[in-house]
Amino acid sequence: MEKRIKKIAIFFSLLFFITNCVFAQDTDGSRTLSQIITTLQEVYNVQFNYAEDVIEGVSLKSPTKNLSLEEVLTYLENNTTLSFTLMGDRFVLIKPTTDIILCGYLKRKDNLEVLSSATVQTSDSFTTSDKNGFFQIKVKNPLQLITIRYLGYKTIMKPYNQFEVSGCKDVYLQSNFQLLSQVIISNYITSGINKIDNGSFQIDFSNLEILPGLIDHDVLQSVQAFPGIQSVNETVSNINIRGGTHDQNLILWDDIKMYQSGHFFGLISMYNPHITQKVSLRKSGSDVSYTDGVSGTIEMQTNHEVNRTFKGVIGVNLTDANSFADIPVNESSSIQVAARKSISDFFETPTYTAFFDRISQNTEVASNATTITNTDKTFDFYDTSLRWIYNISDKDKLRVNFINVHNQLRFNENAIINQEEESRDSKLTQNSIAGALHYNRVWNDKLKTDFEVYETDYKLRAVNANILDSQRFLQENIVSETSTKLKVNYKLSNRLELLNGYHFVETEVTNLDDVDNPLFRFLVSEVVRTHGVFSQVGYKALNNKTNLNLGLRYNYISKFNKSIWEPRLSFSHQFFKHFALEILGEYKHQNTSQVINFQNDFLGIEKRRWQLSNDKEIPVITSKQISMGLNYNYSGWLVDIDGFYKIVDGITTQSQGFQNQYEFVKSHGRYDVKGVDVLFRKYIEKFSTWLSYSYMNNRYLFKDLETNYFPSNYNISHTATLGMTYALNNLKFSAGLNWHSGKPTTQPVFENQIIDKQVNYETTNASNLDDYLRLDISAIYNFKLSDKTRAHLGVSIWNVLDKENEINNFYRVKDETIMETVQKSLGLTPNAVFRVYF
Incomplete structure (x- = not known):
C-alpha cells in the first residue's frame, strides 16, 4: 500500500512539474509554436493536425496555467494568424485564418521620407501605398512571398512571417541609385521569358516553364528560342547571332568573360543551370560598359x-x-x-x-x-x-x-x-x-x-x-x-x-x-x-x-x-x-x-x-x-x-x-x-x-x-x-x-x-x-x-x-x-x- 501511495505521489509530482513547465513563461519571453504544441498534446491528451509550413517560424509566449483546452486554443488564435478548431474530443486542426493582413508604412531608410504609390503584391493580391506611405494587403499564409517595389529603390522580397506583424510597423526601403530596367513585354515566348526596355531579352529560370526538347534549363540552348539566334551545327559552341560566328559573341558569367561554352564539346552548356538564375541576350544596343562581342x-x-x-x-x-x-x-x-x-x-x-x-x-x-x-x-x-x-x-x-x-x-x-x-x-x-x-x-x-x-x-x-x-x-x-x-x-x-x-x-x-x-x-x-x-x-x-x-x-x-x-x-x-x-x-x-x-x-x-x-x-x-x-x-x-x-x-x-x-x-x-x-x-x-x-x-x-x-x-x-x-x-x-x-x-x-x-x-x-x-x-x-x-x-x-x-x-x-x-x-x-x- 505504501509503495502504491509513493507511486501516486511521484506521478502527481511529475504531472505538477510538467504542467508548470507548460504554462510558465519562458525567461527569454517566447517559445516556438511547435514546442508549445508538443507539450499541450501531453497535458490535454489531444492530437494537433497541421502542415509543417503552416506553423514554421511562428513563436509566442506560452499560455498561462489553469486554462481549459478551449481557453488555450482561444489564446493561440489571438496571438497567431492561425485558427485552432477542436474536431471531436481529441483532434485539433490548425490552419491559416482566412484573412491574414500585413500592413505598414513605407519610408526611405536614409531620411525617413514617406514613399507613396509604391507597389505591394503577393501572387494573388496587389495594392499601392497611399500619400502617407500606408498599405495593407491580404496574405494566404505566413510563408507567402510579399514583394514591395518602388522606382529607384531596392525591391523587398520576403515571406509574411519575416515582417514585423504586430501592428502596422514602418517598412524601410533603400535607394537603388540606378534607373531600373523595366519589362515591356512579359511572357515574350512563354512564361519566364521577357523583353526589357533597354532592348535586351531576359530569361528568368525561376519562372521559366519549359521549352521544347529541354528538361534542364540549358542556358545556351534556351537562348536559341529567340528569333535570329541559331546554331548551324546544333552545338552551343557555334551559336550564330544574326549571321555572326560564335567567337563574335560576348559570353559573360557573372561579368566574367568565358572562352569556353559547352560540355561534350558543344552539345550541352557548361554553365550549371541551378546556380545561373537569369540570362540576358542583347543583339544590339549594348551598354557602354561592355566591350568585345561584335555580333551579340x-x-x-x-x-x-x-x-x-x-x-x-x-x-x-x-x-x-x-x-x-x-x-x-x-x-x-x-x-x-x-x-x-x-x-x-x-x-x-x-x-x-x-x-x-x-x-x-x-x-x-x-x-x-x-x-x-x-x-x-x-x-x-x-x-x-x-x-x-x-x-x-x-x-x-x-x-x-x-x-x-x-x-x-x-x-x-x-x-x-x-x-x-x-x-x-x-x-x-x-x-x-x-x-x-x-x-x-x-x-x-x-x-x-x-x-x-x-x-x-x-x-x-x-x-x-x-x-x-x-x-x-x-x-x-x-x-x-x-x-x-x-x-x-x-x-x-x-x-x-x-x-x-x-x-x-x-x-x-x-x-x-x-x-x-x-x-x-x-x-x-x-x-x-x-x-x-x-x-x-x-x-x-x-x-x-x-x-x-x-x-x-x-x-x-x-x-x-x-x-x-x-x-x-x-x-x-x-x-x-x-x-x-x-x-x-x-x-x-x-x-x-x-x-x-x-x-x-x-x-x-x-x-x-x-x-x-x-x-x-x-x-x-x-x-x-x-x-x-x-x-x-x-x-x-x-x-x-x-x-x-x-x-x-x-x-x-x-x-x-x-x-x-x-x-x-x-x-x-x-x-x-x-x-x-x-x-x-x-x-x-x-x-x-x-x-x-x-x-x-x-x-x-x-x-x-x-x-x-x-x-x-x-x-x-x-x-x-x-x-x-x-x-x-x-x-x-x-x-x-x-x-x-x-x-x-x-x-x-x-x-x-x-x-x-x-x-x-x-x-x-x-x-x-x-x-x-x-x-x-x-x-x-x-x-x-x-x-x-x-x-x-x-x-x-x-x-x-x-x-x-x-x-x-x-x-x-x-x-x-x-x-x-x-x-x-x-x-x-x-x-x-x-x-x-x-
Whole structure:
C-alpha cells in the first residue's frame, strides 16, 4: 500500500512539474509554436493536425496555467494568424485564418521620407501605398512571398512571417541609385521569358516553364528560342547571332568573360543551370560598359541577393548527376555552390551514345587508318561553381565568384607492327577556370560605385599518337585574361542618370605545336592590352513609356597605338497604349577570334583555336549595326517585327571555316547582313504558342579572293519555328518544330570535277544543303515527396522524327575520284531527369 501511495505521489509530482513547465513563461519571453504544441498534446491528451509550413517560424509566449483546452486554443488564435478548431474530443486542426493582413508604412531608410504609390503584391493580391506611405494587403499564409517595389529603390522580397506583424510597423526601403530596367513585354515566348526596355531579352529560370526538347534549363540552348539566334551545327559552341560566328559573341558569367561554352564539346552548356538564375541576350544596343562581342552578348547572372533559408537540389539525367546548395552563413551573407559530373564512369545511356557518336563523327576518334583500330573510347566532364555574397553594411556589398570546367576525351590506337601488337594513348582535354571579385558601395542618395576584377583562363590540349610513324603530336591553345573595371553611377534626378567608368583588359594567347619525330616545336605567345573609358546618360520618362540610353566608349590598344570610338544607343517608346517602338545601335570591336588552321587539328573534335589580332594580317575586328523594331501587345497577342543591318570588318578566312577552294587561303575581309526577325505569340493563362520567322541576306567580301560579294557560310536565309507550351496542374508539356533553309555549300563543277588532281569547284557557296527539319518534345511532372521536399520527373525527345539532317559537307580527291563527306545532325535522342528540391 505504501509503495502504491509513493507511486501516486511521484506521478502527481511529475504531472505538477510538467504542467508548470507548460504554462510558465519562458525567461527569454517566447517559445516556438511547435514546442508549445508538443507539450499541450501531453497535458490535454489531444492530437494537433497541421502542415509543417503552416506553423514554421511562428513563436509566442506560452499560455498561462489553469486554462481549459478551449481557453488555450482561444489564446493561440489571438496571438497567431492561425485558427485552432477542436474536431471531436481529441483532434485539433490548425490552419491559416482566412484573412491574414500585413500592413505598414513605407519610408526611405536614409531620411525617413514617406514613399507613396509604391507597389505591394503577393501572387494573388496587389495594392499601392497611399500619400502617407500606408498599405495593407491580404496574405494566404505566413510563408507567402510579399514583394514591395518602388522606382529607384531596392525591391523587398520576403515571406509574411519575416515582417514585423504586430501592428502596422514602418517598412524601410533603400535607394537603388540606378534607373531600373523595366519589362515591356512579359511572357515574350512563354512564361519566364521577357523583353526589357533597354532592348535586351531576359530569361528568368525561376519562372521559366519549359521549352521544347529541354528538361534542364540549358542556358545556351534556351537562348536559341529567340528569333535570329541559331546554331548551324546544333552545338552551343557555334551559336550564330544574326549571321555572326560564335567567337563574335560576348559570353559573360557573372561579368566574367568565358572562352569556353559547352560540355561534350558543344552539345550541352557548361554553365550549371541551378546556380545561373537569369540570362540576358542583347543583339544590339549594348551598354557602354561592355566591350568585345561584335555580333551579340549573352550575359548570365547568379542571384545577387543574400538568402536567409537553406535551399538544396540534387538530380540526375541521362548525361550527368548534379547538385546545388544555397547556404545562409548569417543574416548578411550566403553562399551558393553547384556541381555536375558525367555518369559515363558508371554506365552508358542512349543519350551518352548519341552525343559521343555526334562529336566524334568524321574524326580520327571514329575512324583511323585501315590498319589501325581505336579502342577504349571514354569521355568525361565535370563543372563546379561558387558564388558568395557578403553585405558588409547597408552601403557596402561584396560578391565573389568562381567556376571550374573540365572535358576529357581518351582513346587507344592499336596496330600490329613487326608482328607485335602496339597501343598508344590519344587524349583531348578542354578546361576553363575563372574567378572574380565585385565590390559596390552606395555613397549617398545620388552616388554609387561598382568595382570588379576577374581572371579567366582557358586551355585546349590534344595529344595525338600516330602509332604507324611512332610519332606524338602535341597541340595547345591557352587564353589568359585579366580585367579591371570601375563604374560610377550618378543620379542627376529621379529620371536621369549618368554612368561613367574605366575598363582595363589584358589578354594573352599562347599556341603550341610540338612533334617528337621528327623534332619540331612552334610556340607563339602574344599579349594585347586595352584601356577603355566610357560615359552614358540614361533617361526614363515620368510615365515610364520612354526609355533612352545614349553613350560613348573610347578604347586605346597600346600595342598598336590604335584608338577606337564606339557610340551606343538604345531607345524605346510605348504609344497608343499597346504599341512600342524600339531603336538600337552600336559600334564595337574585339581583339580575339577563333581560327581553324587544319580541319584535323585537336583530333578534329574541337579544331578551333583562339588567336589575338596583330593589326596586320589579323586585324582588330570592328562592327557597326542598327535595328528598328515595332511591336503590338494586347490581350495575350504579341506581334514583334525587328529589321536590322550589320557590318563586321576585319574577319579572316580561317575564322569562317571554309572547306572549299579557300580552306588554306589566308586573307581578311568583311561581311554584312541585313534581315528581319518576326514573332507571333498568343498567351492564354497556362497555354502559349508562338511562330517565329527570320530572314537574312548574309554575304562576304574578300577582295583578295573575289571582286564581288558572295554568300556567307552562315547565310541561313530562312528560319521558322512553331512552338507551344502547356501547363495542367503539376504537368508541363512543350513541343516545337524547327525548320530552316540549308547551309550554303560549294559543289564541284558537274562533269568536270577534278583539275590537276584538285577539286574543281563551282561558284562559291552557290548551292545549299537540304532543308533542316526537327521536331522536339518534352514533359515535366512536379510532385511533393514531403511537406518540405518536392521533386520533378521529366522526359524529352530531341528529333522525334529521327530525321537525318545534313549540317555540313565537303569534298576531297582520293585515287582520282571525288569523295563527299556529309556530317549529320543528332538523330532521335531521348533524355530523362529526376530531381529533388529541399
